[in-house]
Amino acid sequence: xxxxxxxxxxxxxxxxxxxxxxxxxxxxxxxxxxxxxxxxxxxxxxxxxxxxxxxxxxxxxxxxxxxxxxxxxxxxxxxxxxxxxxxxxxxxxxxxxxxxxxxxxxxxxxxxxxxxxxxxxxxxxxxxxxxxxxxxxxxxxxxxxxxxxxxxxxxxxxxxxxxxxxxxxxxxxxxxxxxxxxxxxxxxxxxxxxxxxxxxxxxxxxxxxxxxxxxxxxxxxxxxxxxxxxxxxxxxxxxxxxxxxxxxxxxxxxxxxxxxxxxxxxxxxxxxxxxxxxxxxxxxxxxxxxxxxxxxxxxxxxxxxxxxxxxxxxxxxxxxxxxxxxxxxxxxxxxx
Amino acid sequence: xxxxxxxxxxxxxxxxxxxxxxxxxxxxxxxxxxxxxxxxxxxxxxxxxxxxxxxxxxxxxxxxxxxxxxxxxxxxxxxxxxxxxxxxxxxxxxxxxxxxxxxxxxxxxxxxxxxxxxxxxxxxxxxxxxxxxxxxxxxxxxxxxxxxxxxxxxxxxxxxxxxxxxxxxxxxxxxxxxxxxxxxxxxxxxxxxxxxxxxxxxxxxxxxxxxxxxxxxxxxxxxxxxxxxxxxxxxxxxxxxxxxxxxxxxxxxxxxxxxxxxxxxxxxxxxxxxxxxxxxxxxxxxxxxxxxxxxxxxxxxxxxxxxxxxxxxxxxxxxxxxxxxxxxxxxxxxxx
DNA sequence: CCATGATTTGTTACAGGTAACATTACCATA
DNA sequence: TATGGTAATGTTACCTGTAACAAATCATGG
Numbered sequence: 001x002x003x004x005x006x007x008x009x010x011x012x013x014x015x016x017x018x019x020x021x022x023x024x025x026x027x028x029x030x031x032x033x034x035x036x037x038x039x040x041x042x043x044x045x046x047x048x049x050x051x052x053x054x055x056x057x058x059x060x061x062x063x064x065x066x067x068x069x070x071x072x073x074x075x076x077x078x079x080x081x082x083x084x085x086x087x088x089x090x091x092x093x094x095x096x097x098x099x100x101x102x103x104x105x106x107x108x109x110x111x112x113x114x115x116x117x118x119x120x121x122x123x124x125x126x127x128x129x130x131x132x133x134x135x136x137x138x139x140x141x142x143x144x145x146x147x148x149x150x151x152x153x154x155x156x157x158x159x160x161x162x163x164x165x166x167x168x169x170x171x172x173x174x175x176x177x178x179x180x181x182x183x184x185x186x187x188x189x190x191x192x193x194x195x196x197x198x199x200x201x202x203x204x205x206x207x208x209x210x211x212x213x214x215x216x217x218x219x220x221x222x223x224x225x226x227x228x229x230x231x232x233x234x235x236x237x238x239x240x241x242x243x244x245x246x247x248x249x250x251x252x253x254x255x256x257x258x259x260x261x262x263x264x265x266x267x268x269x270x271x272x273x274x275x276x277x278x279x280x281x282x283x284x285x286x287x288x289x290x291x292x293x294x295x296x297x298x299x300x301x302x303x304x305x306x307x308x309x310x311x312x313x314x315x316x317x318x319x320x321x322x323x324x325x326x327x328x329x330x331x332x333x334x335x336x
Numbered sequence: 337x338x339x340x341x342x343x344x345x346x347x348x349x350x351x352x353x354x355x356x357x358x359x360x361x362x363x364x365x366x367x368x369x370x371x372x373x374x375x376x377x378x379x380x381x382x383x384x385x386x387x388x389x390x391x392x393x394x395x396x397x398x399x400x401x402x403x404x405x406x407x408x409x410x411x412x413x414x415x416x417x418x419x420x421x422x423x424x425x426x427x428x429x430x431x432x433x434x435x436x437x438x439x440x441x442x443x444x445x446x447x448x449x450x451x452x453x454x455x456x457x458x459x460x461x462x463x464x465x466x467x468x469x470x471x472x473x474x475x476x477x478x479x480x481x482x483x484x485x486x487x488x489x490x491x492x493x494x495x496x497x498x499x500x501x502x503x504x505x506x507x508x509x510x511x512x513x514x515x516x517x518x519x520x521x522x523x524x525x526x527x528x529x530x531x532x533x534x535x536x537x538x539x540x541x542x543x544x545x546x547x548x549x550x551x552x553x554x555x556x557x558x559x560x561x562x563x564x565x566x567x568x569x570x571x572x573x574x575x576x577x578x579x580x581x582x583x584x585x586x587x588x589x590x591x592x593x594x595x596x597x598x599x600x601x602x603x604x605x606x607x608x609x610x611x612x613x614x615x616x617x618x619x620x621x622x623x624x625x626x627x628x629x630x631x632x633x634x635x636x637x638x639x640x641x642x643x644x645x646x647x648x649x650x651x652x653x654x655x656x657x658x659x660x661x662x663x664x665x666x667x668x669x670x671x672x
Numbered sequence: 673c674c675a676t677g678a679t680t681t682g683t684t685a686c687a688g689g690t691a692a693c694a695t696t697a698c699c700a701t702a
Numbered sequence: 703t704a705t706g707g708t709a710a711t712g713t714t715a716c717c718t719g720t721a722a723c724a725a726a727t728c729a730t731g732g
Contacts, residue, residue: 041711053480056689060689063718078420081417100455118391119436123459124395147345228623283565287565289600374681401719
């Protein structure tokens, strides 16, 4: 019955036990199942817990059982609507299951990705949801050594570390390009920002569709983040490089909306003069005038599925399907 | 020299030590400062660490030193651009300082807030950044017992638990309303969603401004989340309840943009027929046609300052200023 | 060549909760 | 009353990294 709490630090089970006059084991039993202690103690312990404001400490559990009940989620960015919706999907599943989400982002830098994964692992996360398909050897080594389930999201093509859930970005871009061509567009320019794996795949899809129709692709690209103003800048560049541009396909809705507004300001009629299409189908693209043509992707479902499969793996089930390819669909809108 | 790693779990310091033939204490010394072990050992340890792919474990530290190097951030929502930018500001400061951000959200539910705070504390976070100004007694008790620095963000008015950093939402709403009135608007309707503390303050600011000018306030409200479509719905309601409505002030940009698009679709000229103003000044409001009038708030700076003050407190400094009131400013745009 | 001090490595204990095992208390029945 | 059995509670050890202290090793100068 050693007493601690000399320096008014946060109360421990021992403090509660001291107050009641039992050992901390008894209090621990009460916490897991109140019926495992005698009725009079139940009351006294319950009162003591309340009085002290006891908050459990997960560290001992992580230490002795390697179970943190935390899931690490590592995404390129948090200020991107796409990932915000993925996160919502993930939490929809993890939170009711009693898992805490530890969120981190790496700003599209492979170096930062390594350090973020190390940090998440150092907190003993029970599983990881990461994005992108390409990872450095050090990342692969860390993940293999950690021995926890890992799910990659966003893209469904590359061979996954263990399991991938996403869409076929290349096919989606091909489909939208093909659709614009069928609508009579010939000089379609692709706007690409943030040259990550998925953007490269989309560019490939666009270029393939153009070439399959004997058209010449033209892709404007930058490594910086996409934004509405970047869309406007790209529009100016495109018209300079190819004055008879009649279509614009953007790697995301932000660029597309920026380009569309720039057209409105410049007196260019959309879609009569130029067609514009985006990617992802954010709320705003479904509300604006004119409605934006875009590729609708199942972002929230992607997160939900990733979390569900992770939980299943944590329950000991094996990987059921290495690659889960989710459907996308084209929203025609009024801008094509 | 007891050997573990029988069940190929993640390697510990002991495993590294066994491989080198020293005690784990020696390896621990190397990790903190390589020069504290002899040069030949430096090499051997370094190789062993690499071979095994050792990843440190923070649990013992949390246990014995109550230092997790993690900061809990609790916000109402993550799928809201406002909070995404706050988070970016926070991470801009915390990440270089070696702190991991543990993000959680509670969907505007006080009950969920309690449980999220308990969870964050159970992971031994070193400090907390939370939002809103009203908290239940249980939350206040938990925070006081935890004995860690807490900073409240978003609003600068209510008496903080320890320290608050935000803007004066009521004054901001008053200023924008006053401005619209000066521009000749008389029948201004307020659109409010997600009735949290800050929204109530903004409504109060709007109502005060209207009354000070002998105008009758009319506020449309709902508890559901704001969205572009909600803005459109509200517009219809407003015109029905008050056909000669000549101004709309929205609690955020999403509602304002939704209302603006709905006007465009309905052939209502903005701002000739109706003025529209939003709140927060998101990227899109600065790019769209017409440019949206809005209240520009220092969201990223708010996060940055909160993190900086938290770090200062973690270094032992006292609270320097209980309430830090950040400036906002009005963006006139083209919609008023 | 030994004493002295500096450098390097080892030993022990601790943080908080819980599994596994040990003990005590209590009641019912022979 | 003794015995058996169950219910209630206590004891010990463990998980990992490191502070604090202890011991061993080495180099240097008298």
